[in-house]
Amino acid sequence: MTKAFVSFHHGNDRPYKEHICWxxxxxxxxxxxxxxVGDINENLPNQTIRQIIRDEYLRDxxxxxxxCGTETRYRKHIDWELKSSMIDGRINRRSGILVIDLPTTSTTSWHAGLPGEKEAIYPEYKGGWTSLETKSDYQTRYPYLSERIIDNLMNPNVQMSVVPWSKIENNPSALRFLVDTSAAVAASNKYDLSLPMRMRDHNPFA
Known part of the structure; x- marks a missing residue:
C-alpha cells in the first residue's frame, strides 16, 4: 500500500482530511x-519545525x-510540506504530489497529468482536452492553487494531477489509482524548486 502524507489547512479543511483517511x-x-494537531510544538523555531516535518513525517x-481549499495557498506549513516533498533530502526522498481541489474553491476544472489518468478517472469526458499556455491562464483557472503548485503544473518534467473532490469522494478505487500513480512517477519528476519557502501565513485579500 502506498504511504501518503496529507497536507491540509487544519482549521478549515479537517472534515475532508478525515473523509479521505476513512x-x-x-x-x-x-x-x-x-x-x-499537537504532534509538533508550534513554539519551536521555524527551522526546527521544517526539519521535524521533513525528517520525521515525510521520510517514509x-x-x-x-x-486545496480557499486558504491553503497562504499557509507556511503547507508550503514547507510541499517543497520538502519535492526534494531528495538527507533522510527523505522526493515524493509524488496529488492535488485534490475541495468543494469550497468552487473550481470545476482538472489537470490530468498522470499516465492513464484520462481513461481511469474521466472515461465519460468526450470533449477536447486543452492545454494552458501561460501562468496567468493557470492562475485564472485555479485561483486557489499555490504558486509552487502552478509552477510545477507548467513544468514539462513533472507529472502531477489536480482532481476535483467529486471524483474521489465516494470512489476509493479512483483515489487509490491517483495515489499509486503519483508515487510511480515521483522519482522521474524534476520539480521546480526556485520559489523560496513561505515564511508567514498571510492572505492579502482577507
Whole structure:
C-alpha cells in the first residue's frame, strides 16, 4: 500500500482530511502518515519545525496529497510540506504530489497529468482536452492553487494531477489509482524548486 502524507489547512479543511483517511483505512486507498494537531510544538523555531516535518513525517511517504481549499495557498506549513516533498533530502526522498481541489474553491476544472489518468478517472469526458499556455491562464483557472503548485503544473518534467473532490469522494478505487500513480512517477519528476519557502501565513485579500 502506498504511504501518503496529507497536507491540509487544519482549521478549515479537517472534515475532508478525515473523509479521505476513512477511505484509506476502510478501503486501502493509501497508508496515512499525516501530522495531527499537537504532534509538533508550534513554539519551536521555524527551522526546527521544517526539519521535524521533513525528517520525521515525510521520510517514509511516497506521495503528498494536497487538499486545496480557499486558504491553503497562504499557509507556511503547507508550503514547507510541499517543497520538502519535492526534494531528495538527507533522510527523505522526493515524493509524488496529488492535488485534490475541495468543494469550497468552487473550481470545476482538472489537470490530468498522470499516465492513464484520462481513461481511469474521466472515461465519460468526450470533449477536447486543452492545454494552458501561460501562468496567468493557470492562475485564472485555479485561483486557489499555490504558486509552487502552478509552477510545477507548467513544468514539462513533472507529472502531477489536480482532481476535483467529486471524483474521489465516494470512489476509493479512483483515489487509490491517483495515489499509486503519483508515487510511480515521483522519482522521474524534476520539480521546480526556485520559489523560496513561505515564511508567514498571510492572505492579502482577507
Amino acid at each position: 477511505l484509506a483505512s476502510e478501503y486501502g486507498a493509501f497508508e496515512d502518515l499525516s501530522v495531527e 511517504s511516497e506521495v503528498t496529497i494536497l487538499l
